[in-house]
Amino acid sequence: MKIQLRDITMRFDNVTAVDRLNVTIEEGTLVSLLGPSGCGKSTTLFMLAGLYQPTEGELYFGDRLVNKVEPENREIGMVFQNYALYPHLTVLKNIMFPLKMAKVPKKEAEERAREMAALVQIDHLLDRKPSQLSGGQQQRVAIARALVKKPKLLLLDEPLSNLDARLRLEMREEIRRIQQEVGITTIFVTHDQEEAMSISDKVLLMKDGKGQQFSPPQDMYDYPENQFVAQFLGNPPINLLSVKLRNDLQTIVLPDTEDTYQLDSLVKSYVDSNSKLELGVRPEDFYIEFDLAKAGITVEVMMVERIGRDNLLYARLGQTNLRAIVSPDVMVNRGDMVKLAIRPGRTHLFDRSNGKNLLH
Amino acid sequence: MQKEALSKGFIYLLLILGSLLMLLPFIWMISTSLKAANEVMIMPPKWIPTDIQWGNYIKAWFSAPFAMYSVNSVIVLVASTIGELITTILAAYAFSRINFYGRDIIFSILLGTMMVPGEVLLIPNFVTLSNLGWIDHYQALIVPWLASVFSIFLLRQFFLSIPKELSFAAKIDGCSDFRFLWSVMVPLAKPALITIAILKAIGSWNAFMWPLIVTSSENMRTLPVGLIAFSTDTGTKYELLMAASSMIILPMIILYIVLQKYIMEGVARAGIKG
Ligand SMILES: Nc1ncnc2c1ncn2[C@@H]1O[C@H](COP(=O)(O)OP(=O)(O)OP(=O)(O)O)[C@@H](O)[C@H]1O
Ligand SMILES: [Mg+2]
Helix, strand or coil: CCCEEEEEEEEEEEEEEEEEEEEEEECCCEEEEEEEEEEEEHHHHHHHHHCCCCCEEEECCEEEEECCHHHCCEEEEEECCCCCCCCCCCHHHHHHHHHHHCCCHHHEEEEEHHHHHHHHCCCCCCCCHHCCCCCCHHHEEEEEEECCCCCCEEEEEEECCCCCHHHHHHHHHHHHHHHHHHHHHHEEEEEEEEHHHHHHEEEEECCCCCCEEEEHHHHHHHHHCEEEHHCCCCCCCCCCCCEEEEECCEEEEEECCCEEEEECCCCCCCCCCCCCCEEEEEEHEEEEECCCCCCEEEEEEEEEEECEEEEEEEECCCCEEEEEEEEECCCCCCCCEEEEEEEHHHHHHHHEECCEEEEC | CCCHHHHHHHHHHHHHHHHHHHHHHHHHHHHHHHHHHCCCCCCCCCCCCCCCHHHHHHHHHHCCCHHHHHHHHHHHHHHHHHHEEEEEEHHHHHHCCCCCCCCCHHHHHHHHHHHHHHHHHHHHHHHHHHCCCCCCCHHHHHHHHHCCHHHHHHHHHHHHHCCHHHHHHHHHHHCCCHHHHHHHHHHHHHHHHHHHHHHHHHHHCCCCCCHHHHCCCCCHHHHHHHHHHHEEEEEEEEHHHHHHHHHHHHHHHHHHHHHHHHHHHCCCCCCCCC
């Protein structure tokens, strides 16, 4: 089912939890809702579920306007952050509950519940109560319960946040597998960027209730539309340098040292040479340039740290600290001056006044 | 190590003394119920009767229409306990889950009524009931006890501890508010509800003042009121009174023992994390 949010806004007394959100989610895709705590992810999900009524805007499921449709008539399944299993019912009864409410005959209901349990691989636990299950097993029960009515939309609110690191990894692949097997449109809330990047077809990044960017994860990483997106994604985080742009719209003036650096493309729109800009470069997009004739940013090495396969180089340009991931066979020492060049097409330039990316 | 054992011993000693203090009246009651009439009042008191008089129990039972009193007591107990459970469940749900105008103020006022001593209400309640023409009917024994603020408070707190996601989940599953209350909240609240029911049952079974005031005819009396039969103009027959009392409290003791494991069960709420 295709989902459309048109100017969706949700206000509580004096907080605007979601602010004019516009998103179209294609049928059968998995979309992650990503953002810092309190940015309105759960609120958005609750509006999709019909548990909250949007203050403004229209919500379409397919061609149907669903603003006023009750949760049980929306053909959705939802997994809550705390799973919200019925503690007094066995696993089987938990999975059968939605069917029982829909007055499906008992025999058929049990059959479908068992089928669903097999899909999420908990068919050996059917007689247990939720309290006798591990976190990962409870989560599978919650997924089975959400899917048993064959909903058209699956909503998952940070379903992995209670699990340990390994189980998380396992379960997120599991969710992706189930999602693709069933082919169901899925919205997955998380505040873990790695989780969002790894399982989604598209990511919606939010901040303060506003949508920041809605695109495939790799695009979002490579071409952030604004400084917040660039800073939110990536670990170690993107390097930012306060710079100015010359009138030729291509020459960057670096801080403190007043060195210059040529951009490989022109900025998209005219920029006054007085405007404050931020040059953004991801640590892995730097490399050390030994050719004296080539362009680069000359920095002083502060420290080199071995992290797994690579070396993490801490450097300083005037007052600004930088991080670069460099290959381990480069021998540099503290105090050395090195020239860092930027991989082509990997430079970002943000307008500090509104955060907009001026290059992509 | 030794110090620990010593302090543990001290705690046990205190606990044993405490329970003895609680138990003594019971032991005295049973002891008296088995004495011959001439042994009841002797000084110094005798804990163990010289001649055990089982006959006291039979005599006591037939001194007054206790069978009828029992039926009345059971009717009042069952009706008021079930009634109170129903009103408590509905009110606690409303006060914990439904947003309506003035909810918190109404609840505060309700809590405030707990400060009013029961005795103050005897006369106004009596007047109300006599205006309704209910005096000396079952209604008078039951209706004033169909709701308890304390129980509502207890259950409301319990309901508040059940995460709201559970009701969200139920809503998505197509479960109405009412159905959610009965098929999810109530089963979850079983320990709290059993505690409320036991308190109510004991209170109702032992009630004396109110049934005494609102009943006048023999066939409306409840068991505790029936005990008056042993106080006559010529004095009180303590051995029979105690025998009857022992019989009366027996069902409550059994009820308590049977249900206590549910009270102790605690609140099993796994399946809900976070
Ligand atoms: N029922 C409510 N009443 C008032 N304010 C609310 C309510 N629910 C959420 N908010 C506010 O709306 C904002 C968004 O909340 P929301 O729960 O959607 O955040 P979130 O992105 O899910 O955060 P988290 O990652 O911590 O779960 C927050 O500022 C929150 O305080
Ligand atoms: Mg949330």
